[in-house]
Amino acid sequence: MIIGTGIDLVDIPRFVRTVERTPKLLQRLFTPAEQTLRMSSLAARYAAKEALIKTLGGSDGVHWTEIEVASAESGKPHFVLTGTTAAVVEERGITALHLTLTHDAGLAAAFVVAEGAPL
Template sequence: MIVGIGVDLVDIGRFERTIERTPKLLERLFSPAERLLKPRSLAARYAAKEALIKALGGSDGVHWTEIEVTPEASGRPWFTVTGSTADVVAARGITTLHLSMSHDAGLATAYVIAESARLESAQ
């Protein structure tokens, strides 16, 4: 059952300028492995993390560096969540997070679907 949907769009040029002005943002937003990526890939990961927060219904208990976008062997992007962020995902009954990302024409976008295995009873 779908319990949340999130989407985000990032202007890659604007994102790059922000990172140039405030390099410490890289440490606040991305895992050490992610920080090695090109700016367009970081912009897509930023969009993915924003979309995840939207799909979760808010950022309470969520920490950016506890969300890492990791590719499967096939290249498909996947979230690896740890710490209190993993606790938030579990507490909300989310069992699967679906992620799609893309970057082209100066824009990066991400779409997230949060899914739960349990059906909520109507009250």
């Protein structure tokens, strides 16, 4: 059963300008593994984290660096959640998160679907 969905769109040049103005944002928003990626990939991961927060219905108990967007060997993106963020997802009865990312023509987008057992 679908528990929630979320979508987010990021203007990549605006994202780059923001990070250039405030370089510490990289440490506040991304895990060390994510910080090594290209800006377009970071913008897509930022969109994924925002989309997850929308899926959850808000950011209470959610921390940016407890959400990592990793890639499987196939290249398929997925969330690696830790800490209170993982606990929030579990408390909401979410058993699976589906994520898709894209970036092209100066935009990055992410879509998240949360699944769980029927109540």
